[in-house]
Amino acid sequence: MPAAQEFATHIVDLLDSFGPCEARRMFGGFGIFHQGLMFGLIADGSLYLKADDKTRELFVTEGSEAFSYYKKEKEYRLSYYLAPEQFFEDPQSRLYWARLALDSALRNPLNKNKRHKT
Numbered sequence: 001m002p003a004a005q006e007f008a009t010h011i012v013d014l015l016d017s018f019g020p021c022e023a024r025r026m027f028g029g030f031g032i033f034h035q036g037l038m039f040g041l042i043a044d045g046s047l048y049l050k051a052d053d054k055t056r057e058l059f060v061t062e063g064s065e066a067f068s069y070y071k072k073e074k075e076y077r078l079s080y081y082l083a084p085e086q087f088f089e090d091p092q093s094r095l096y097w098a099r100l101a102l103d104s105a106l107r108n109p110l111n112k113n114k115r116h117k118t
Helices: 003-014 056-061 085-089 091-107
Strands: 021-026 029-034 037-043 046-050 066-071 074-082
Touching: 003 021, 003 029, 003 037, 037 074, 037 091, 046 091, 056 074, 085 091
Parallel strands: none
Antiparallel strands: 021 029, 029 037, 037 046, 046 074, 066 074
């Protein structure tokens, strides 16, 4: 099993107490879904969690940065932020961050693929 698939499986396993989650291949990475709603993104060996105007500052305070990529020399930032270390270290914290991400996804269902040029 390739490393990316193993990491995606590990994330789904970590989220077991959060409820049924699944990892789906997307654009060279994985989307993390709960009840059909994407709230996480795995890219370049890292987990990013959905954020919005209500939760973005919580991620920034933890030192998280938005997932970004370049296309035709322009940077695009998505509303997914690097999961804080506590997500991996503490089950209660993991549930907290997962809930924040899912709530952000629920509040912004039409912004699934919204990209911001910088």
